[in-house]
Amino acid sequence: MSGKFVKKQPVFPASMQLGSVPIKIFCITVLLFTLGACASGDDTGSSGVSGDVPDSKILPESKILAVGGMLWKTDGTATGTVRVQDSNTAISFAYGFTEFNDAFYFQADDNVNGFELWKTDGTDIGTLLVKDINPAAGVATFHYRFTDFTVYNDALYFQANDGVNGFELWKTDGTAAGTVMVKDINAATGAGSFPTDFTVYNGALYFSAADDANGAKLWKTDGNAAGTVMVKDIIIATGTSFLPDDFSRGFPVFNGALYFTAQGGGFWKTDGTTTGTVPVEDINTVIGWLSANLYNGFAVFNGALYVPADDGVIGRELWKTDGTSAGTVLVKDINTENGGRRSDYLFNEFNVLDGALYFQSRDNVNGSRIWKSDGTAAGTVLVMDIGNGSHAFGSSVFNGALYFTAQGGLWKTDGTADGTVLLQSIL
Numbered sequence: 001m002s003g004k005f006v007k008k009q010p011v012f013p014a015s016m017q018l019g020s021v022p023i024k025i026f027c028i029t030v031l032l033f034t035l036g037a038c039a040s041g042d043d044t045g046s047s048g049v050s051g052d053v054p055d056s057k058i059l060p061e062s063k064i065l066a067v068g069g070m071l072w073k074t075d076g077t078a079t080g081t082v083r084v085q086d087s088n089t090a091i092s093f094a095y096g097f098t099e100f101n102d103a104f105y106f107q108a109d110d111n112v113n114g115f116e117l118w119k120t121d122g123t124d125i126g127t128l129l130v131k132d133i134n135p136a137a138g139v140a141t142f143h144y145r146f147t148d149f150t151v152y153n154d155a156l157y158f159q160a161n162d163g164v165n166g167f168e169l170w171k172t173d174g175t176a177a178g179t180v181m182v183k184d185i186n187a188a189t190g191a192g193s194f195p196t197d198f199t200v201y202n203g204a205l206y207f208s209a210a211d212d213a214n215g216a217k218l219w220k221t222d223g224n225a226a227g228t229v230m231v232k233d234i235i236i237a238t239g240t241s242f243l244p245d246d247f248s249r250g251f252p253v254f255n256g257a258l259y260f261t262a263q264g265g266g267f268w269k270t271d272g273t274t275t276g277t278v279p280v281e282d283i284n285t286v287i288g289w290l291s292a293n294l295y296n297g298f299a300v301f302n303g304a305l306y307v308p309a310d311d312g313v314i315g316r317e318l319w320k321t322d323g324t325s326a327g328t329v330l331v332k333d334i335n336t337e338n339g340g341r342r343s344d345y346l347f348n349e350f351n352v353l354d355g356a357l358y359f360q361s362r363d364n365v366n367g368s369r370i371w372k373s374d375g376t377a378a379g380t381v382l383v384m385d386i387g388n389g390s391h392a393f394g395s396s397v398f399n400g401a402l403y404f405t406a407q408g409g410l411w412k413t414d415g416t417a418d419g420t421v422l423l424q425s426i427l
Helices: none
Strands: 002-006 024-027 071-074 092-100 103-109 115-120 128-131 150-152 155-161 167-172 180-183 196-201 204-209 217-221 229-232 257-262 266-270 278-281 299-301 304-310 316-321 329-332 351-353 356-361 369-373 393-398 401-406 409-413 421-425
Touching (some): 150 196, 299 356, 351 393, 351 401
Antiparallel strands (some): 024 071, 103 115, 150 155, 167 180, 196 204, 204 217, 304 316, 316 329
């Protein structure tokens, strides 16, 4: 099995296929290269392991190349890598590619309307503004690089600011008329509830939102205002809200429950009911499991849920849980220097390839590098030290290899040092 921890494996529109070869969407921005995910929702949660996908489908781990802002597509060859839009009409800073209704939806800036909702079928003429949600001239509807697009019940959900209600829960059917606010959760004028971490679970869409000044809480919706309700009145501290669209976000769904972190109260799980929302374990009784405002990557792998956590002694390291207190254990103390240093760098970039879990981490010798784990301390190892103090980041699985960027270039690895090679220098 190989794949990135994403929300769904969408079918790629026929207009964006070259024969049976999957097309990869590229988004170009200035002097930055990342590999991102095209994500949409299903009942397995926002970050379940994606399996092997036939070549006739677009993979959710589609690469997003950031070196100037315009839309590109590729079949993996130099000649098959082409710009979608004419340079004279090109939009810029496009992020959040999500397949829905035979098109890719994303946020972008056309230098007129600010960051708004767009869609493309892979052609210049088929790249269109869906709706100018915030009509004030040049004012952005979205946060830069942040939308949290998620497909649920035949609609695409996201947070948006119409200039009146602040950032609230919205949905679209792909038309301007069908792009509407679901509910003004925080009724204070212009305050916004900042809904995020959208996760489809048990027939509903779960997310975090702040209905007042006390902090974010766990909510769910059936797509209607009346069906948009708080699950339980506790402040949550899941940190994926702070990640850009290049990375997977949301709540982990594992063994039939949705997991989240409570501020100062450890790791929790819920079945969607108030009585079924209960604590699992608090690794660090001082600051709580995964303290607020920290990157919160996670992965379901080999029958366990993997998360970064800080126990207050060794710093933030890789842990796993089977959903019980006794089954919540440290995988490995990667950075042994001291408890003030943490080994994680981008734990949100978990990938599975050939029976191993890959992620970025750093020990007390190297900078951020590609590591892999079989779930044991002995089997958690550095793949290769590429040297020169360069950080590895932006990882994605494609065609049986893990791709990532380091030293200003695109690399790939099969999980061995000898099989880790530089494909092309970019900078």
